[in-house]
Amino acid sequence: MIRGKAWVFGNDVDTDVIIPGPYLRTKDLKSLAAHAMEGLDPEFACKVQKGDVIVAGKNFGCGSSREQAPLALREAGVSCVVARSFARIFYRNAINVGLPVVEVDLKCEEGDEVEVDLAQGTVTIGDRTYQGTKLPDFLLEILQDGGLVAHRRREKEGVL
């Protein structure tokens, strides 16, 4: 179960505002995290606490294929992104780097306590529980392993 405080954003949050182009020179995860969401809120990286949840509207993560976008959010401490819909490259990338994503339409205020049951695809805020899109089992397994790299290594080591 994932529990965290909500940071609320609107529709069409693109990968250029999640991690602006000038910061793509580095593979250093800490410096990616320091600029997470900078295009929309330059203070976000300082304010976000480990475990917090991003709640957004439609088409979250539209734009480029840069995997640095979900990496920056994960490294900044974001535990899950809940959105009405996702752009598909971001959706795959998030799962691949072990950042949980849930597609669901819900009402949420900034700062609300959000509880996400990934296996069920549900999100609970106060006394309201919303049913979102449940991930297929093979994607849940990738997330449970912490991303595609760890998942493939487990496969290779014959654990699976």
Place this chain on the structure above:
Amino acid sequence: MAGQTLSEKIFSRASKKEVRAGEFVMADIDKAMVHDITGPLAVKGFHEIAGEDAKVWDPSKIVILFDHQVPADSLNAAKNHLLLRNFGKEQNIFNYDVFEGVCHQVMPEKGHALPGKLIVGSDSHTCTYGALGAFSTGIGSTDMASVFATGKLWFMVPQTLRLMADGRLPSRVTSKDLVLRMIGDIGADGATYMTCEFAGSVVSRMKMPERMTMTNMAIEMGGKTGLMEPDEIALAYLRERVDDLDEDAVLHGDEDARLDERIWDVDDLEPQVAVPHNVDNVRPVGDLVGTKIDQVFLGSCTNGRFEDFELACEVMKDEPLAQGVRMIVIPASRTEYMKALRAGLVEQFMESGAIVESPCCGPCMGGSFGLLGPGEVGLSTSNRNFRGRQGSPDSFVYLCSPATAAAGAVTGEITDPRDF
């Protein structure tokens, strides 16, 4: 049972079973491309998955090139180039290095994009190669790492949305105006995870560069790829570039395939402009006439080809740039640069006061040079106008055709290119 769409046929071939939209498949990848921004993470992921001494699944199916930060514009960029250069050497992968230009021009131009094939690139505009009848799509670095290791990737077979355009485009109204109008009507997520199949009499008459402008922009309406039925024009383009082109391997969609369709009549289409900060915020140029411009960018994988430059030069004639306006011209590849050079277009741009750069992505993704400062306005032939995309988060990018960009360069404000 209904027939299959072109993308269903490509996924059936690549997964060795007959599949339809909505099914999950594990598919064999025919070609994989990485560049200098997303490649280093893919290499890191590959070693983490497969081991430090591991070999890629098939070096002949991978292409490396550098285009986003070339020539190396910082020490970090130089280190990224070095990492990929060494990886290419160790793994025996062909590397175009800094020499040839922007990936989405170089891949078709050098014969890597073939009809009926499944192609992935670690760049969202990989959807461009669908203009040649390939299913090509952008993926992230970890997916690419997995492709390097196994040559396979999972997909959900996408539904097809056919975007039909009939009629004749008026003079100085281009395929860019048409695709911007389509994006405006469909919305930034209106085709999420769909194959955007462009068709109709207008598309059939277009040459390859105009077609690639359209498939390039499919991602801007959420499309998994842009696609066109490979016809004689596409095959002629391929025959010039591929010695052993297997024309029997070319796939076509069935007439009774299940798909959705939207139709546009283009006879009265005006030049279109995407207004900050969303690509689907599209308005006719007439609504924006008089908007002051600081910088014009003519280039990118969307509109950096010889034909785009020819049209821009025709609009600009011998006029100098407007007072206070900068114009950056960047050919999409060395080949396109040479064509422009031989035709005297580079000279004409330089005479007007424009800066002509060597082939690269330039200001398009804001990670290199030619950036906009706070409050500045850019008019650009590229594909995205997101906040901060070409520099300061407080700058403004308007997207348009090469004709509209050229008209703006000489007047200093957004101008209808048909008035020239």
